[in-house]
Amino acid sequence: MSSPAGSSTGGSPEPAHAVFLLDALEHALHARRPVQGGGLGHHSDRGSQYLALRDTERLAQDGVEPSVGSVGDSYDNALAETINGLFKTEVIHRRGPWWSFEAVEFATLEWVDWFDTRRLLQPIGNIPLAEGEARYYAQAEPQASAA
Numbered sequence: 001m002s003s004p005a006g007s008s009t010g011g012s013p014e015p016a017h018a019v020f021l022l023d024a025l026e027h028a029l030h031a032r033r034p035v036q037g038g039g040l041g042h043h044s045d046r047g048s049q050y051l052a053l054r055d056t057e058r059l060a061q062d063g064v065e066p067s068v069g070s071v072g073d074s075y076d077n078a079l080a081e082t083i084n085g086l087f088k089t090e091v092i093h094r095r096g097p098w099w100s101f102e103a104v105e106f107a108t109l110e111w112v113d114w115f116d117t118r119r120l121l122q123p124i125g126n127i128p129l130a131e132g133e134a135r136y137y138a139q140a141e142p143q144a145s146a147a
Contacts, residue, residue: 020105022058029062087111 059065091111098104117130124132 020101025058029058029064 087108091107092098092104095107098107115129117128119128120126121129121132127135
């Protein structure tokens with residue numbers, strides 16, 4: 001579990017956004033349960049909060065390979081920027097003004113849950129992403145067992 005905003009286990013204060021990002025990382029690792037050596041990657045855009053030693057160590061603990069885009073390379077960040085823009089349009093700008101960090105955090109959790117579990121994706125058969133992922137792993141598991 002992470003420390004409250006403004007504190008850290010190392011004794012020096014951490015900004016609230018760094019704690020928030022580490023909490024998001026912990027949630028993602030728990031939800032996805034990556035397999036060591038399974039090729040899971042974590043991409044960042046060279047933001048200082050992603051380059052923190054603590055975050056890098058946490059990624060390494062679960063065998064997640066860090067991926068940092070090159071400076072000025074718009075193609076490397078295109079998907080992340082698209083999702084960020086969609087989130088800002090659908091949640092931040094539409095539902096604001098925001099009066100607390102907790103309100104934004106809760107709205108983010110609601111949107112990510114909807115995005116992953118209820119939003120229908122036409123390219124994968126008009127099913128939610130989570131269902132498509134479950135089908136993929138259910139199909140891949142018997143093949144792995146046979147090998």
